[in-house]
Amino acid sequence: MKRPWFGDVHRRGEVGQNRYALTFDDGPLPGATDRILDHMKALDAPATFFVVGLFAERWPDLVRRIHDEGHVIANHTWDHWRWGMWCPPGYWRKQIVRTDDLIEKLIGRRPAMFRPPYGVRTPVNHYITRNSAHANIMWTRRAFDGIATTADRIEKRLLATAADGDVLVLHDGREPASRRDASPTVDAVPGVIAGFRSRGLRPAPLHELLNLSAYQ
Ligand SMILES: [Zn+2]
Structure with a gap:
């Protein structure tokens, strides 16, 4: 999708192959x-994890495990600061490069996919992500699981409009300042995958669905 101030955004994947992506x-x-x-x-399902740098630094074994088990690591800033949207280019450059540097140290690859916190795109963060060789990734359907919810609600929400090319966003973590319990998300995963399967849709790696590179 072309937008004059916001550049290219990747949202829905290629349709026609009955695939969707879990992020x-x-x-x-x-x-x-x-x-x-x-x-x-x-369930033999691939996923992409948009990690927060400071959590990746704290729990590096989880980052390595994600990679070793065939899933993709992508960049979701260093500290997921709520007010970063108002910050100048230098802030965004640091957030993105510091996270890429850490991920490269852990798995030997630099991410080529980025999602801004809260999905808030600004001309500044778009300029920086483009210039640091990242694709900006949004979604077609979000679980709204960052707030108090249940596995059942998450499944119903994601399955209500399940469609070819969907990019789903769930949350395996939390905002750094919050104490969110991610159990509803964990418990919803098998039901979401089964529900999509019953509609003839199989999970695919995000970068394949979007025809992008996962790493630089
Ligand atoms: Zn986030």
């Missing part, structure tokens, strides 16, 4: 990311 934001987080990885392994 998880705000992790990694022990007790959530690891349990989601267990589900993904049991």
